[in-house]
Amino acid sequence: MTVRNKFSDTFVKTGIIDVKFGKLLSHLADYRQKGDYGDLYDFDDKIVLPLVDQVKEFISEIKILIEK
Numbered sequence: 404m405t406v407r408n409k410f411s412d413t414f415v416k417t418g419i420i421d422v423k424f425g426k427l428l429s430h431l432a433d434y435r436q437k438g439d440y441g442d443l444y445d446f447d448d449k450i451v452l453p454l455v456d457q458v459k460e461f462i463s464e465i466k467i468l469i470e471k
Contacts (some may be wrong), residue, residue: 406432407432420464420468424464434450
C-alpha cells in the first residue's frame with residue numbers, strides 16, 4: 404500500500420480531510436515522480452504557482468489535526 408492510498412483510506416474516505424487535499428497529495432506525488440525519474444521533465448510557473456496556496460492550506464489543515 405502506498406502512502407497515497409493509506410492517506411486516502413485513513414483521512415479522506417473517513418471525512419477527516421477534504422477530498423480536495425487527497426487529490427492535491429496525489430498530484431504532488433505524481434509531480435515528484437516525474438521530477439525525480441522523468442527524463443528531462445521541468446516544472447514551470449504555470450504548474451508550480453497555482454499549487455503554492457493549495458499546499459499552504461493543506462499544511463494548515465494538517466497542523467490543525469495534529470493539535471487536536
